[in-house]
Amino acid sequence: xxxxxxxxxxxxxxxxxxxxxxxxxQPSRHxxxxxxxxxxxxxxxxxxxxxxxxxxELRPWVHLVHVHHGLNRHxxxxxxxxxxxxxxxxxxxxxxxxxxxxxxxxxxxxxxxHQRYQALSGLMHAGDILLTAHHQDDQxxxxxxxxKRGQGPKGLAAMGALxxxxxxxxxxxxxxxxxxxxxxxxxxxxxxxYVDDDSNLDTRYDRNFLRQQIIPELKQRxxxxxxxxxxxxxxxxxxxxxxxxxxxxxxxPLLRHCALTQQAIVDIAALAEFSPAWQRQLLRQFCLQQxxxxxxxxxxxxxxxxxxxAQADANVALNFGNVWFRRFDGALYIDAGAPAATxxxxxLNPMQQQALLAGCWQLPQxxxxxxxxxxxxxxxxxxxxxxxxxxxxxxxxxxxSLRCHPHWRSQGRELKKVWQEAKVPPWLRPRIPLLxxxxxxxxxxxxxxxxxxxxxxxxxxxKLQLH
Numbered sequence: 012x013x014x015x016x017x018x019x020x021x022x023x024x025x026x027x028x029x030x031x032x033x034x035x036x037q038p039s040r041h042x043x044x045x046x047x048x049x050x051x052x053x054x055x056x057x058x059x060x061x062x063x064x065x066x067x068e069l070r071p072w073v074h075l076v077h078v079h080h081g082l083n084r085h086x087x088x089x090x091x092x093x094x095x096x097x098x099x100x101x102x103x104x105x106x107x108x109x110x111x112x113x114x115x116x117x118x119x120x121x122x123x124x125h126q127r128y129q130a131l132s133g134l135m136h137a138g139d140i141l142l143t144a145h146h147q148d149d150q151x152x153x154x155x156x157x158x159k160r161g162q163g164p165k166g167l168a169a170m171g172a173l174x175x176x177x178x179x180x181x182x183x184x185x186x187x188x189x190x191x192x193x194x195x196x197x198x199x200x201x202x203x204x205y206v207d208d209d210s211n212l213d214t215r216y217d218r219n220f221l222r223q224q225i226i227p228e229l230k231q232r233x234x235x236x237x238x239x240x241x242x243x244x245x246x247x248x249x250x251x252x253x254x255x256x257x258x259x260x261x262x263x264p265l266l267r268h269c270a271l272t273q274q275a276i277v278d279i280a281a282l283a284e285f286s287p288a289w290q291r292q293l294l295r296q297f298c299l300q301q302x303x304x305x306x307x308x309x310x311x312x313x314x315x316x317x318x319x320x321a322q323a324d325a326n327v328a329l330n331f332g333n334v335w336f337r338r339f340d341g342a343l344y345i346d347a348g349a350p351a352a353t354x355x356x357x358x359l360n361p362m363q364q365q366a367l368l369a370g371c372w373q374l375p376q377x378x379x380x381x382x383x384x385x386x387x388x389x390x391x392x393x394x395x396x397x398x399x400x401x402x403x404x405x406x407x408x409x410x411x412s413l414r415c416h417p418h419w420r421s422q423g424r425e426l427k428k429v430w431q432e433a434k435v436p437p438w439l440r441p442r443i444p445l446l447x448x449x450x451x452x453x454x455x456x457x458x459x460x461x462x463x464x465x466x467x468x469x470x471x472x473x474k475l476q477l478h
Contacts, residue, residue, distance in 0.1 A: 393472030
């Protein structure tokens with residue numbers, strides 16, 4: 012039985028890998044096994060060991076990675092055990108130490124999972140593959156937790172055998188069709204050493220409660236419940252994929268791009284033409300395309316109220332799960348993370364000033380940009396070089412009352428009015444660098460050059476751009 016099961020795991024893994032790699036292709040993707048050392052991952056590590064013996068060319072590409080959460084008094088022993096297994100199999104073994112955020116409203120389960128996946132993704136590069144030993148009973152637990160949380164088809168779809176992972180990577184679960192009982196029998200027959208985590212008995216954690224008290228009762232009544240739940244999850248996943256395909260088609264005409272950041276934004280007037288249910292689905296699809304978690308049903312309803320019920324000129328800003336949803340100039344913007352602090356002003360030293368005049372200067376920037384660049388150009392609005400032979404300073408968060416005269420205007424006006432005219436989102440304004448020469452404004456990066464500082468049509472000049 013154990014040989015048949017490990018062969019089935021290897022075959023399934025090869026099938027999944029074949030979906031990602033052309034037939035006959037040489038290995039070019041690292042395989043990172045999330046190796047807890049428990050019974051499930053012990054069996055998958057053993058199967059990987061057999062696969063590498065069959066295909067020695069895979070050996071440099073396979074890694075066993077143990078995440079040390081520091082939650083259990085035996086955590087150091089488990090890490091040492093996992094490294095020992097890696098040595099026994101002659102595979103690369105690594106231990107990643109993580110620190111969990113703790114607090115009254117923080118779920119230890121969720122935080123451990125978040126930190127674990129974040130640590131693993133930090134090792135990976137585009138195209139790499141994360142292997143996890145999730146099995147059929149894990150799938151049942153995930154479906155039940157989705158029901159408990161009131162999730163829709165996407166949540167009930169639970170875990171897929173092949174799914175996208177962080178940074179253009181993939182996650183494979185070759186054991187999803189295998190039950191916990193089958194795994195236990197195989198591990199015992201093969202006499203595999205594994206970590207026995209005593210915290211798995213602590214029913215304060217939701218998964219342990221389901222595993223220890225609920226699922227045994229369900230299986231006693233309905234022995235095939237894990238298999239049938241997996242079938243329901245697969246059907247939900249299929250329906251969800253079709254829904255997302257239709258939603259992506261409907262969303263495409265609603266998308267615009269922010270002129271300053273080039274990020275995708277949604278036309279709110281066009282979104283309002285849809286029914287409330289489709290509005291929510293299109294908002295979910297927009298989040299999915301931006302690789303951000305969508306709000307809950309209640310949060311989506313609150314967002315709809317703010318998008319369509321507030322005054323037309325109101326600047327809406329809502330934060331759900333550290334994702335910001337903002338309305339500006341008739342469009343919806345979404346961004347991950349808290350707003351960045353206003354950067355510090357900078358007086359250019361002689362070397363920096365020389366580099367700026369030569370058109371080869373760069374300055375790191377806060378999100379959503381990475382850097383400010385100064386380049387020499389012979390066309391378009393640009394700063395005259397003669398205006399830069401002065402004390403130069405980069406400033407941020409300049410008062411909106413500052414008078415300025417953008418190159419496209421016949422007359423000057425206050426900066427706050429220019430921000431509005433140029434359709435610069437309010438939350439980005441404090442992060443845009445302004446260049447001053449001898450205390451006089453000469454340019455706002457990526458927005459305008461002062462009329463008085465413009466280079467003539469025939470002279471080269473400096474352009475300030477944000478990337």
